Amino acid sequence: MNGDWLIRGRDGRLSVYLPAGDTVLCRAELGADGRWEPPRRVGGEQKLRPGPAFGQGADSYAHLAAWRPTKPGESGLVHTTHFRPRLAALDWASIGHPDGTGDRTGSPAVTVDAQGRAHVFVRNRAGGMSMRGQKQVGGWGPWRDLKGRDVAERPAAVVGESGRVELYAAVPGAVLHWRQEEPGSVPVLEEALETPVRADTLYALATSAEHTTLFYADEADGLWAWRPGSEPVRLLTSAGPGPLRALRCRLDGHDCTLLARRSAAGRVAFAAYPTEQESAGAWWTESGPPLPEDALVALALDEGGRVVAATLSPSDGRLLVTRRKDEPGLALEAWREV
Structure with a gap:
């Protein structure tokens, strides 16, 4: 999965998106007492390929993108919008293929600008990055070739506090950064950072009115923070394998960035530091029971602003949740299974 699969909806309730074979399921909170509704299928009966992507706009609507099989040896991308966790999502709608036709080319990423328009990014057949965005008046614009070469499987898309869309993608020995010059425009390739990046570790977060911050691990298990226009900063040693997640939250009255990932010991490791003040330092603290090797970690804020963490094991569908x-x-x- 690519993106934040644990979200707080427009009604204040939390929901999670769970891959299940050839579909995506959603579970939503029924109340603050810890009860959740049973899983429900998202987007109708359309069969999907593995690896859905998730994004959420300022209006709290969730946007999902995924590949679907079209005919033998070929696939196309589909998109759906989920307005409220306890309501049914729209049916999956085709948004085509970055090359017109062909098979799956990479994991999609989706993010939503300040006007509520979804932007879907995916690697194209030539190894560059392509994007298709929703129009303000409805429908979708054309596929755009954003250039680049040898980009890795899973890009990281984010919307800054300015409302403009940004994209990060790993290439051999570097990270590429695209950014919209103005709302609604096509993102342009602005900068390339030479760094020994591990391609499966990118996560981007809006951290101030001016900046987004990219977190990534290197081949020596260092965890880094990079804001385009500046040099990357080594935060600490990676806690373990698997995707990283980051969240801005208030801890004891301070604006902090919270990091989470599965540790080498199999538990969830957390680290926090004052936002954009990497020099303050950070350290890992582990929590919860040992998890399967495929367990994913997610972070969100609940209706009261409390940090919520969740883990999901795709192999067995086991979902664990905790709150601050x-x-x-x-x-x-205490972590509890829902």
């Missing part, structure tokens, strides 16, 4: 306690620091409640 109402006390100083990052003390968490």
